[in-house]
Amino acid sequence: MRLVLLLLGFAALIAGAACGASGVASLRSLDEDDYLLSGPARLTTSTAGFVGSTAELAGRSSGIRNNSVTIRIRVSDGRGLFLGIAPAAAADPYLAAARHEVVDQVRYDPLELRRTAVGAGDALAPPADALAWTASASGDAPLDLSWSAQNGDYVFVILRADGRPGVDAAVEFGTKFRYQRGYAIAGMVLGLLLVAFGFVLVVAALRRRSSRPPSAT
Missing domain, CATH: 1.10.287 (Helix Hairpins)
Structure with a gap:
């Protein structure tokens, strides 16, 4: 015994x-607004910018129920940028006009992205007026975009506000789960x-x- x-x-x-x-x-690891932050990383590309699934930011294994997860994208350094979130069905035809990098894996602490360059073309039309974004922010850093995740296939983008290629920015991602x-x-x-x-x-x-x-x- x-x-x-x-x-x-x-x-x-x-x-x-x-x-x-x-x-x-x-x-x-939570900030003052209860976000779990990835830590900043420098994202640089000679293409039109970065595109990824919002589910990758929220954590694919967690699943997404309407308004149960809030996603945040912060830019602490960078000029003339555009951050946006939109349904993939609306964003994909627009993004297909220029070569860009697809983010297919996001790891937190420290922030690491696995990305692949796809497509062809030099520049996009200025993104702000190209389609009806679900959420967006543009201008010089600091930029902060937050969005309550919804069911469905949504993408986030980090582009230049004028649509030209070449993005250079210090970016940080964050997620906030209900009752975190x-x-x-x-x-x-x-x-x-x-x-x-x-x-x-x-x-x-x-x-x-x-x-x-x-x-x-």
Whole structure:
């Protein structure tokens, strides 16, 4: 019985420490608006710009339910830029007019993008008036675009406001899930409870051994 208590106690201690550490790390990674940020990275291309799926920013494994995830794109350095989000069906014909880079994988902390250059053509029409964007921002840095993700196939773009090729910008992505800060705090509390429970089990096992009467000789 003592061995079982010790094993359960140490298991609870390990699980509690891992759970609490995860909660602390998640809480520390959130900004003042509760966004989980990727950290900035310099994005440079000689093509018309960058295009990617909004689902890639939100995390494909999480799924997207209407208004459950908010996506943020921040530009801290760059001039004459355009940030936009639109249904892929509307954006694809416009983007097909020029060579651009497709972002098919986004990794956070640090920010890393896997991208592939596709298409042909030198320049796009100025994007602001090219189609009805679901959300957009343009001008010189700092730029900040946030959007409550919707079901469906949407893309984000980082282009030059005049449509010409050549984008150079310091970009940071962020996501905010509903109750994200609450989940982080709950993880910390659960971790503390597991550590306390494990400590009680270990102490009980050790006391059980010390209270055992000495064997007769």
